[in-house]
Structure formats: C-alpha cells, structure tokens
Amino acid sequence: MIRILLISVLLFLTGFHANAQFVGEVHISEFKILILQKRRIIPPATADNGHFLYASAGIGHIVSKVYSDWTSGDARLGPDWCAGYDWIGKKRFGAGLLYSGFTSTGKTNTTYGNFKQRFLLNYIAPQFAYRIRQSKWAFGGRAGIGLAIYTDRITGDCSPCDDRSLSRKTVCGFGYNVGIFAEYEIAGKLWLSCGLNFLDNYVRQDKDKFGIPENGNGFKRLGLDLGIRFQL
Structure with missing residues (x-):
C-alpha cells in the first residue's frame, strides 16, 4: 500500500512539473511575440501602414x-x-x-x-x-x-x-x-x-x-x- 501511494505521489509531481513547464513555455512564447511586434520584427495584425x-x-x-x-x-x-x-x-x-x-x-x-x-x-x-x-x-x-x-x-x-x-x-x-x-x-x-x-x-x-x-x-x-x- 505504501509503495502504491509513493508511486502515485511521484506520478503527480512529474505531471505537475511537465504541465508547469508547458504553461511557462506558452507564456514565454507569447511574451516573445509581443516583444517582436514592438520591435516591428513581426508586424501587428492591425497595421495599416x-x-x-x-x-x-x-x-x-x-x-x-x-x-x-x-x-x-x-x-x-x-x-x-x-x-x-x-x-x-x-x-x-x-x-x-x-x-x-x-x-x-x-x-x-x-x-x-x-x-x-x-x-x-x-x-x-x-x-x-x-x-x-x-x-x-x-x-x-x-x-x-x-x-x-x-x-x-x-x-x-x-x-x-x-x-x-x-x-x-x-x-x-x-x-x-x-x-x-x-x-x-x-x-x-x-x-x-x-x-x-x-x-x-x-x-x-x-x-x-x-x-x-x-x-x-x-x-x-x-x-x-x-x-x-x-x-x-
């Protein structure tokens, strides 16, 4: 029973870490896009010039x-x-x-x-x-x-x-x-x-x-x- 409980906790921590890493990468990607738009490397979607x-x-x-x-x-x-x-x-x-x-x-x-x-x-x-x-x-x-x-x-x-x-x-x-x-x-x-x-x-x-x-x-x-x- 203790072994099963330890395995469950380990799987939970592993999944939480992976999910946190994925969310962090998404936010970092969005931040990079915003920075590139401000620098005009990626033009904003509403640009009319x-x-x-x-x-x-x-x-x-x-x-x-x-x-x-x-x-x-x-x-x-x-x-x-x-x-x-x-x-x-x-x-x-x-x-x-x-x-x-x-x-x-x-x-x-x-x-x-x-x-x-x-x-x-x-x-x-x-x-x-x-x-x-x-x-x-x-x-x-x-x-x-x-x-x-x-x-x-x-x-x-x-x-x-x-x-x-x-x-x-x-x-x-x-x-x-x-x-x-x-x-x-x-x-x-x-x-x-x-x-x-x-x-x-x-x-x-x-x-x-x-x-x-x-x-x-x-x-x-x-x-x-x-x-x-x-x-x-």
Whole structure:
C-alpha cells in the first residue's frame, strides 16, 4: 500500500512539473511575440501602414458652367475613373500619386450637318494621403495639386464625313483635388473602396474652328467611384 501511494505521489509531481513547464513555455512564447511586434520584427495584425495600389470607376458631374451647343447629351455628366498609388507611414500620414479622368459625349445638329463632340478631362497629381483602420474598416482622405489636360474633339455624324475628325484641341493647365474614402477588407490584402472626390481644373474653354467664342475658365467636378485597393 505504501509503495502504491509513493508511486502515485511521484506520478503527480512529474505531471505537475511537465504541465508547469508547458504553461511557462506558452507564456514565454507569447511574451516573445509581443516583444517582436514592438520591435516591428513581426508586424501587428492591425497595421495599416505600407504601400497601396488602387483603381476605381463611377459617375462624374461637372458642377461648373460648361459652354456647349449640344442638342443631345449632357456635357456635364459622364463616366469618371481614377487610379493611383499611396504610401502610408506609421503615423497614418503619407504621400502618393493620383490619375483621374472624365469624359462626356453629345451631338449637335446644324444646317451644315450633324456633329459629335467629346469632352475629355485628364488629371495627374502628387498628393498627401491619410488612412486610419478600425478592424475590417478603413477611412481616409487625399489632397493634391497637379496637371490638368482638357481635350475637345468634334467628328462628323453624317455621310460622307462619319467619324472624321473635324476639330481637335488640347489645353493644359493646373488644378487641385481633395477626396475622402471608406474601405472594407474583403481578403487578406484586398479592400473594397468607395470614394468621393472633388477636382477643380483651371483650363480655358477656348473657341474652336467653328467660331464658338471663348466663354470661361475651368471645370469643377465631383466624382463618386467604387473600386478596389491592394496592399503590396
């Protein structure tokens, strides 16, 4: 009986020692992970700093005056798109590069014939960026100053001049942009993004070869886009 009791006590002490050693190793491992995270050797799971690529498309609306004599179509309303790169630092601020575009198409019917006209606005700019993450959501904004390019093209819309370029002008200027966005993480490094952007492009709406007079400066545009963002 005494021998059985001694064996039981010995087994209990051996198991207790092994369990204590295992628990100690777990706590030590967790402590090591915390230390490595603080030293940035292992990045925290909620880290949102780094390099990002994004692209989106949606609807754009020019909120300033557009001088045109279209008989069909709306020169102020059309597809809007953008793409860019952001670098976000540890303090949630960073910098990047934005490209944004907009186009609208309409028709003009005159006694001389029918014509199609297309407006195209291109904009590229370096910008400041801000981004903050809350669990699977992220919010931020951008602002920049850059190059604006306005292209106006007129083509024939009747025989024998169908789609023949009758007039084309390109005017360069400058502009600025501000925007806000909200994002939702749909995969490890892939985000679904929705953004609202405002661009003010200072380019002249000059007269063309048909004698439309010079009637103002610039295009102020709002864009609502949906797209994706990928963290490199």
